[in-house]
Amino acid sequence: MLKPSGEMRPLKDAQLGAFTFFASALPHDVCGSNGLPLTPNSIKILGRFQILKTVTHPRLCQYVDISRGKHERLIVVAEHFESSLSDFQKQGKKASSEKVLQVAYELLEGLDFMNKHGMVHRALSAHNVLMDCKGNVKLAKFGLYHMTDHGADVDFPIGYPSYLAPEVIAQGSFHPSDSSHDEVPLPSGPKTDVWSLGVLLFELCAGRRLLQNIEISERLKFILTLGCMDDIVTVLAEEHGCLDAIKELPENVLELLRKCLTFLPSKRPTPAELLGDPVFNGVSCLYTPFKKPVSLFSSSLRCAHLELPEDISDLCKDDDEDYLSERAINEVYHLWCLAGGDLEKELTNKGIIQSKPPICTLANFVLEDGESFGQRRDRSFLLDDTTRLRDVAGEAYYPLLEDEQSSLPQSNSSNELSTTVKLPLIIRERDTEYQLIRIVLFDRLLKAYPYKKNLVWKEARVDIPPLVRGLVWAALLGIEGDIQAKYESTDKDTPIPTDRQRWISRCHQYDELLSSPQGHIKFRRVLKAWVVSHPDLVYWQALAYACMSAFIPKYLYNFFLKDNSHVIQEYLTVFSQMIAFHDPELSNHLNEIGFIPDLYAIPWFLTMFTHVFPLHKIFHLWDTLLLGNSSFPFCIGVAILQQLRDRLLANGFNECILLFSDLPEIDIERCVRESINLFCWTPKSATYRQHAQPPKAAGDNGFGKAASYYTSDYQDMPKTDLSRDPLALCDLKAEVSPRISAEDLIDLCELSLSGPVKRTRAGNPKLLHFNRGHISGSINIPFSTAFGPNSELVQCPATGVLQSYRGRVIVIISHAITNAVMFAAHLVKVNFPRVCFLDGGINKLKPTGLLTVPSPII
Structure with a gap:
């Protein structure tokens, strides 16, 4: 069967479980070295948690999400199973030697995988070792020690006294706010989990809890005295009255217990060493080494091991099949939240979250797992079986991907x-x-990426589901290949002079993830990798870097040169021309009061509007931005101004400055909708820039045929004698209206004959000036006839015809470009929209054979 893409496993027989705890509260009157308030510990934990979602292994319960509540409460969502090793203890059963070796080997597989990712469990206990429906081990809470910075960000110890290794107990408890401790204890290493594993295996063999009826202080003393014993296993067996049962164990099981319960860490093996121990010779052959699933962007062949049934119809034959359980865990959780799922409400209903008593002087009783006031052990099933997703037809889970497919989702409820x-x-x-x-x-389209990149584009124009937005954006940017290897090969650690310029702490700090120290670190490393790989420029992880490396050249090419003034000035000049082209009245007013784009638009374009909008609006804006070419940001900028149009027209310079210092609420859907409309009205060559990204290789626009017209820039088109020529910046600044190429002019005229297609809805542009030839259907209006002494439009038959075409694209042609520039400027002055002029004048059209020369009158 085809498995869901991404790192997450399908839900299968698992459940969604949650556990909750409190982070340590920080004093309110203390600031950091930068003078800012200290980052809350809950934010730090949230940042470290993110890496746990990528740690996927058959022996580990998959982490799904984390959320912050009031008073530093954190709720963690993860894969969960009802059965655990504590069930054996409750039943008083002794596990067989085969079961002990199976559990030991599977636990070691999970621990070894964690160690390779720089993590240890430190909270091993019978109820944290879960069992799936096949009886295989699933380690729960394996990330608690990592996300809490080895316990530094919480007020409770990580781990359970009965299972803690002697060296951990000898260190004692520690909290950063406790001034009585001079040194921070070293973080636990992999060998601490091996001791805990030994205790778990001993309990399985003995069929009872270790040191269950002894007070905690006595338990700790007893464990520390074990260092004086020659055979710890025998001492523990005598203490619990199960010596005969232990002696009956096979020698290989006894040897495993002795190796795990070695008092000195220096002599105790690591999980990796135990996995290769001869004690597992009869067990290891039953297991296939774990191979990480091939990710979407890699050099490996993703389809190498895919299997399909002989009859595809078998995929949907069983009407009673639970198709939802075949989806990835994060998908199911996302849909559960959309269906009204509320973590705090669920945990409150189950009694896991309880209100604290109103008497504040009561002693604070904290349980072993960190929850105050009586947290129950129950980790309840969170997904409601009654959700209507259960009624979705099976065909919806296996959509057809033919090119002729409608872009609308199809199901039994298609209407x-x-x-x-x-x-x-x-x-x-x-x-x-x-x-x-x-x-x-989208999941199935991304599985087929880049083969189905055209369909990814087609569906992205409808909308992009938030859950898969990151991968879809990467596909829209044309990311391919082994991005991880490229990212890892870049030096992100060696200090460079520009390090101090990346002020990560300013970027969207209202967002919990971006405000966390781990978020700062990841963001800084991505920026550092980009700066290092572009030494000529100045100012997660692999995928973010790959996307950034594709995004910046496309939309912000050379914006970050050490001297970028000529690039920025050209960009702002073209933007001014776009304002005049689409809204001449607003352009005239802003120019009259001196409110030029240099005063407000530079942060817009330098950050592609992330400086303007909060993240939730940026997501929707960029969903469309990535579908357009490098000129689309101009349209977004004009759309923003048009939403503020009435206020801008009614105010002067000072009021406009104040308006943009605290930008009013912008309707982002309207902004996107109007941006698309503006984009469709704009001739491609009108936004030509010398300093845009150079043309790509011939025939390679990176996006496929279906998207090429919308994503390719004018610069990417083959240059001909009809193309637009480069222009000096000083000359460009002197022009109010944009120039267009002869190619665009011909295209506009063709559209007027065949009906509106592609980007232009107007058709039938009017061309002004008849000297030595003209295009059929154009209008001859000499400047002296059209405008009076005060630049007003004179009423005459010719200008009457011109007025009738107001709102359509008007292209001015002249032998002398200066005349066309002046004529266009005067039309803009009298509020004529969509005015442009032909680059190169009438001479550009002579080789085309499109000009009509009037016959002489005889």
Whole structure:
């Protein structure tokens, strides 16, 4: 069967479980060395948690999500199973030697995989070793020690006294706020888990809890005295009255217990060493070494091991099959949240979250796992079986991907979904069934990337599900190949002079992840990798770097040169021309009061509007931005101004400065919609820039045929005698309206004959000036006839015809470019929209054979 893409496993027979704890509260009157308030410990934990979602192994319970609540409460969502090793203890059963060796080997597999990722468990206990329906081990809470910075960010110890290694107990408890401790204890290493494993295996063999009826202080003393014993296993057996049962164990099991329960860490083996121990010779052959699934962007062949049934119809033959359980765990959780799932409410209903008593002087009783006031051990099933996702037809989980397929999601309730797709985006993103079908569709398209890149583009123009937005953006940017290897080969650690310029602490600090120290580190490393790989420029991980390396050349080419003034000035000049082209009245007003783009638009374009909008709006804006070429940001900028149009027209310079210092609320859906409309009205060559990204290789626009017209830049088109020529910046600044190429002019005229297609809706542009030839259907209006002494438009038959074409694209042609520049400027002055002029003048058209020369009158 085809498995869901990405790192997450399918839900299968697992459940979604949650556990909760409190991070340590920081004093309110203390600031950091930078003078800013200290980052809350819950934010730090949230940042470190993110890496845990990528740690996937058959022996580890998959982490899914973390959320912050009030008073530094954190709720962690992870894969969960009902059965655990504590069930053996409750039943008083002794496990067979085969079961002991199986559990030991599978636990060691999980521990060794964690160690390779720089983590240790430190919280091993019988109830944290879960068992799936096949009886295989699933380690739970393996990331608690990592996410809490080895316990430094919480007020409770990580681990359980009965299972803690002697060296951990000898260190004692520690908290950073405790001034009585001079030194921070060293973090636990892999060998601490081996001791805990030994205790677990001993309990399995003995059929009872170790040191269960002894007070905690006595337990700790007893464990520390074990260092004086020659045979710790025998001493523990005598202490618990199970010596006969232990003696009956096979020698290989006894030898395993002795190796795990070695008092001195220096003599105790690591999980990796134990996995290769001869004691497992009869066990290891039953297991296939774990291979990490091939990710979407890598050099490996993703389809090498895919298997399909002989009859594809078998995929949907069973009407009773639980298709939802075949989806990835994070998908199921995302859909559960959309269906109204609330973590705090669920945990409160189950009694896991309890209100604290109103009497504040009561002693604070903290349980071993960190929850205050009586947290129960129950980790309840969070996904409600009654959700309507269970009723979605099986065909919806296996959509067809033929090119002729409709872009609308298809299911038994297709009429309802066809209605849904017309609703505002924010509503669609909260519709559970709609999101399920969109996620499944994009999942299958991404599996086939880059082969199905055209369909990825097609569907992205409808909308992009938030759950898969990152991967879809990468696909839209044309990311391919082994991005991880390229990222790892870049030096992100050696200090360089520009390190101090990357002020990560300023970037969207209202976002919990970006405000966390780990978020700062990851973001800084991505930027550092980009700066190091572009030494001529100045100012997660592998995928973010790859996307950034594709995004910046496309939209911000040479914006970060050490001397970028000529690039920025050209960009702002073209933007000014776009304002005049689409909204001349607004352009005239802003120019009259001196409110030029240099005063407000530089942060817009340098950050591609992330300086303007909060992240949730940026997501929706960039969903469309990435579908357009490098000129699309101009359209976004004009759309923003048009939303503020009435206020801008009514105010002077000072009021406009104040308006943009605290930008009013912008309707992002309207902004996107109007940006697309503006983009469709703009001739390609009107936004030509000398300093845009150089042309790509012939025939390679990076996006496929279906998307090429919308994503390729004018610079990418083959240059001909009809193309637009470069222009000095000083000359460009002197022009109010944009120039267009003869190619665009011909295209506009063809559209007027055949109907509106592609990008232009107007058709039939009017060309002004008849000297020595003209295009059929154009209008001859000499400047002296059209404008009076005060630059007003004179009323005459010719200008009357011109007025009738107001709103369409007007192209001015002249032998002398200066005349065309002046004529265009005067039309803009009298508020004529969509005015441009032909680059190169009438001479550009002479070789085309399109000019009509009037016959002489005889």
